Structure formats: structure tokens, C-alpha cells
Amino acid sequence: MADTELAQSLEQQETVPVPRKTTQWWRRVLGLVWDSVEGDARNRRYVQKLDSFLFSYICLGYFIKYLDQQNYSNAFVSGMKEDLHLYGNQRNWLGTWFNLGIIIGTVPSQMIQLKYIRPSYWIPACELTWSVLVMAMAGAKNVETLYALRFFVGLFEACSFPAYAALLGGWYGPNELTKRVAIFEQTSSIASMFSGYLQAALYKGMNGKGGLAGWRWLFIMDGVISIPIAVWGVFAIPDLPHTTKAFYWTGDDKAYGVQRIEKIGRGPPRPLTWRVIKRVFLNWRLWAFIAPYTFVAESSTGTNYFNLWLKSSGWSVVQTNLLPTAGSAVSVVAAFIFGIIADRTGQRLSMTIVIQLLMFVSNVLLSVWHIPKGALMFANYLAFVGAAAQPIIIAWGHELNGADPNLRQLLVATGNMFTYTFSTFLPLYVFPTYDAPHYKYGYQILILFGVLAIASALVLEWQERHERPKSRHLLGTVDEVAEESRPETGVDLGGTSKDIKLGAEGVVLASDKV
Numbered sequence: 001m002a003d004t005e006l007a008q009s010l011e012q013q014e015t016v017p018v019p020r021k022t023t024q025w026w027r028r029v030l031g032l033v034w035d036s037v038e039g040d041a042r043n044r045r046y047v048q049k050l051d052s053f054l055f056s057y058i059c060l061g062y063f064i065k066y067l068d069q070q071n072y073s074n075a076f077v078s079g080m081k082e083d084l085h086l087y088g089n090q091r092n093w094l095g096t097w098f099n100l101g102i103i104i105g106t107v108p109s110q111m112i113q114l115k116y117i118r119p120s121y122w123i124p125a126c127e128l129t130w131s132v133l134v135m136a137m138a139g140a141k142n143v144e145t146l147y148a149l150r151f152f153v154g155l156f157e158a159c160s161f162p163a164y165a166a167l168l169g170g171w172y173g174p175n176e177l178t179k180r181v182a183i184f185e186q187t188s189s190i191a192s193m194f195s196g197y198l199q200a201a202l203y204k205g206m207n208g209k210g211g212l213a214g215w216r217w218l219f220i221m222d223g224v225i226s227i228p229i230a231v232w233g234v235f236a237i238p239d240l241p242h243t244t245k246a247f248y249w250t251g252d253d254k255a256y257g258v259q260r261i262e263k264i265g266r267g268p269p270r271p272l273t274w275r276v277i278k279r280v281f282l283n284w285r286l287w288a289f290i291a292p293y294t295f296v297a298e299s300s301t302g303t304n305y306f307n308l309w310l311k312s313s314g315w316s317v318v319q320t321n322l323l324p325t326a327g328s329a330v331s332v333v334a335a336f337i338f339g340i341i342a343d344r345t346g347q348r349l350s351m352t353i354v355i356q357l358l359m360f361v362s363n364v365l366l367s368v369w370h371i372p373k374g375a376l377m378f379a380n381y382l383a384f385v386g387a388a389a390q391p392i393i394i395a396w397g398h399e400l401n402g403a404d405p406n407l408r409q410l411l412v413a414t415g416n417m418f419t420y421t422f423s424t425f426l427p428l429y430v431f432p433t434y435d436a437p438h439y440k441y442g443y444q445i446l447i448l449f450g451v452l453a454i455a456s457a458l459v460l461e462w463q464e465r466h467e468r469p470k471s472r473h474l475l476g477t478v479d480e481v482a483e484e485s486r487p488e489t490g491v492d493l494g495g496t497s498k499d500i501k502l503g504a505e506g507v508v509l510a511s512d513k514v
Contacts, residue, residue, distance in 0.1 A: 101154025127230035135223030182339030300386025
């Protein structure tokens with residue numbers, strides 16, 4: 001009955017334009033920052049429910065993912081190096097083995113979710129597994145054990161980031177997506193801050209308790225924090241609008257969600273076959289996305305070596321863990337501000353260029369190196385702004401390729417494979433631990449990545465400008481698609497009219513060219 005009433009309501013709305021109600025002034029003000037407080041009441045309730053379950057879980061999930069990924073760095077400067085007699089490049093190899101697990105697991109994990117197991121089952125299962133493996137690191141007696149455990153932690157963590165990005169891209173509209181990707185990504189910065197605070201507290205309060213060093217307690221506590229969040233994921237993840245069985249959606253909600261997402265050109269899931277896989281990986285749009293995704297990620301990796309400079313400069317263990325947390329706060333603020341601007345204006349290229357120019361300043365200062373200590377501190381903190389670029393690229397890629405669900409699902413997974421490949425081998429040669437904290441070529445290479453990031457972002461801009469007029473010509477035979485895309489139909493599509501029109505037109509492009 002509810003589905004029939006919804007269909008009748010939508011049919012009436014398509015023929016009779018619905019006057020836009022005057023929005024209360026305080027909603028308009030808050031709406032500049034957060035979209036679900038203004039606009040159509042029905043859409044507000046829907047997006048608020050989506051935020052309460054899916055988005056909040058994704059933020060928590062990525063928090064524990066990054067907490068469990070980066071904790072070894074805090075442990076290294078808090079006694080692990082001395083207790084396990086680590087030397088040379090072994091710190092970098094701990095990162096390398098983790099990255100190898102990510103590289104091997106990331107694309108197969110997405111394919112498993114597309115073909116065999118729902119994300120609501122697969123992601124929590126992986127989270128539970130890697131949480132147990134992280135706790136096992138507390139018992140490591142040598143670096144070889146840590147290498148093995150780090151590899152398998154990476155293998156199971158490979159499912160998370162691409163899946164979170166694909167879920168957000170499958171539910172949210174164009175003017176909703178960038179800021180949410182930015183916030184969920186920046187839970188990694190919050191995790192880094194939390195890990196520093198937690199390690200500092202454990203070093204002071206738990207070091208030696210139960211016969212365990214403070215750095216071992218860090219791995220145990222991280223696992224304890226992670227397991228309940230993984231269990232919650234089974235209930236919070238709604239899969240995708242066309243396949244959802246989430247307990248918190250009514251039948252009316254499900255129908256509304258499908259209508260909402262289809263009107264911005266997001267296609268339903270399609271069976272994954274070898275023919276589809278071949279088509280996706282031979283599609284130039286995939287590679288047009290991967291290049292800027294990889295280069296913006298790599299251009300800001302200098303932040304990984306901040307704590308090594310602090311330790312070599314004589315800061316205490318507690319200070320070495322706490323000072324980088326201010327940089328994480330810079331990342332959070334920058335990503336949120338740039339994400340809001342990108343969503344409100346659609347100026348994704350401009351935002352990417354501004355961020356890379358700031359990265360250029362940071363990496364030039366760090367390349368020169370022999371400058372006042374205050375300038376080095378400023379350059380290290382400025383480098384954290386680079387984290388704001390990747391959410392913009394992710395949202396941009398999802399909008400440009402939303403009509404092909406298989407391509408969209410594999411965008412970030414494939415991009416992650418490349419970024420982690422760079423992160424696996426690059427530090428061994430351009431950021432060797434034995435050169436720390438002053439590297440001969442490291443920051444110069446990051447300058448090159450920044451230039452390549454801008455150049456490859458120009459290709460995405462060309463794709464958007466080139467395909468929009470072409471798709472308008474193709475729409476001459478499918479006027480009904482464009483008609484359904486108009487925001488005045490009464491269904492809030494989560495995007496500006498410009499973005500929505502492009503999304504609907506993407507349906508034609510997908511069938512014509514992909």
C-alpha cells in the first residue's frame with residue numbers, strides 16, 4: 001500500500017511542479033555546512049537516518065582501520081625498537097608487508113562483495129579477523145612475527161576503505177558526497193591523534209603492568225576497541241539501495257531510496273562476470289581516475305616521517321607521540337573546509353590545485369631542510385593539508401562514473417592498489433630509515449607527485465567538460481531521463497541541477513561507450 005501511494009505521489013510530482021517551501025533561516029545557515037538540515041522534510045529525514053546508521057558506522061569503521069594500521073609507528077618510538085632490537089630499514093619493512101597485504105587483497109575483496117557476499121557480512125567479518133591479528137602483535141618476540149602479522153592485517157583491511165567509499169557513493173548525491181568522504185577519511189587523522197594519546201597514556205600508566213611493555217598494551221587495547229564496532233557493522237551497513245535489507249528502512253524508505261539514487265544516474269548492481277571485469281579494466285575512465293587519486297595521495301606522504309624528526313630532535317617519548325596529533329587536527333579541519341566548498345561550488349579542480357600548491361610550499365621547505373627549526377615545524381604541519389585532496393577526487397570519480405556500478409565499485413579499490421604499491425616500495429629507496437630525519441631525494445619526489453596530481457586532475461576536468469555536451473546531444477532520444485532529473489519534481493536528489501543533469505546523462509554514456 002505504501003509503495004502504491006509513493007508511486008502515485010511521484011507521478012503527481014512529475015506533472016505538477018511542487019513549490020519550494022520557505023526554509024527557516026537557521027536551517028539555511030546550518031545548511032551552508034551540513035545539507036541534511038535544509039530542504040525537503042522527507043529527504044531530510046531520509047538522509048538523517050542514513051547518516052545515523054551507515055555514515056556513523058563508516059566513520060567508526062575507518063577509525064579502527066587506521067588505528068590498527070598505524071599503531072606500529074607509535075609503538076616503534078615507544079620502546080618496540082629497543083625491545084625487539086630493530087635496526088636499519090626494518091621499520092619501513094613493517095609498512096611494506098602491510099602494504100603487500102593491501103595490494104593483494106583490495107580488488108579481490110571488492111569482487112567478492114559484488115558477486116558472492118553482501119558488504120554487511122563481508123566487511124564486519126574482515127574487521128573481526130584483523131582485530132584479533134592486531135591483538136596477537138602484542139605477543140611478538142621478533143620482527144619476523146610482526147612481518148607476518150602485518151601482512152595478514154593488511155590483507156583483511158584491504159576490504160575496508162574501497163568498500164566504505166563505494167557505499168557512500170551508492171547512497172549519497174552530488175552535493176552530499178564530498179564532505180562525507182572528507183569526514184570519513186579524516187577519521188584516520190582522529191585515529192592517529194587517538195593512537196598518540198593512547199600510547200602516551202599507556203606508556204605512563206601501563207608500562208610494565210602484567211609483565212607487558214606499554215607498546216604491547218597498545219596493540220591489545222586497539223583490538224578491544226575494534227571488535228564491538230565490527231559487530232555493529234552487521235546491523236548498520238545497508239548494502240545498496242536496490243538490495244538493502246537493513247532493519248531501519250521501511251518499505252516506503254526503500255522505494256524512496258531507489259527513486260532518489262536512480263534520478264542522479266546511479267545504476268543498480270549488475271552481475272559480475274569476466275566480460276564485465278575486462279570491460280571495467282579496459283575502460284579509460286578507470287585510469288583517468290587512478291592517476292590523480294594516486295598522485296594526490298602520494299604527494300602528502302611526508303607526514304609519515306614527522307615523528308622520526310621529532311625523536312631525532314630530542315623530544316620525549318610522550319611529546320613525540322602527542323605533537324603529530326596537532327597535524328592530524330589540521331587534516332580534519334582542512335578536509336572539512338575544502339569538502340564543503342567543493343560540494344557547494346562544484347569547483348573540484350580549483351580546490352585540488354590550491355591544495356597541491358600548499359603541498360608544494362611544504363615539500364620545498366622540507367627539501368631545503370637547513371632552515372630554522374620553527375620553519376621545519378611549520379612545513380611538517382602544512383603537509384597535513386594534503387589529506388584534503390583525496391576526498392575531492394573520490395567524490396569526483398563517483399559522480400563521473402555513477403551510471404556504471406561495477407566501474408564505480410572498483411574505482412577506489414584499483415586506485416588503492418596503486419597507491420599502496422607506491423607506498424610499499426618508494427619509502428625503501430627515497431625515505432630510508434637510516435637517513436632519517438633528513439632524506440636526500442624524498443621530498444623532491446613528493447614535489448613531482450604534486451605536479452603530476454594537478455596535470456592528471458586536468459584530465460578529469462576535460463572528461464567532465466567533454467562528456468556533458470556530448471551526453472546532451474545523445475539525450476535527444478531519451479527526453480524522459482532528463483525530465484526525471486529535474487529537481488522541481490519534489491524528490492530531493494542530493495545535488496545541484498547541474499550535477500543531477502550530468503548524472504542522468506551518464507546513463508546514456510554508459511550504455512553508449514562503456
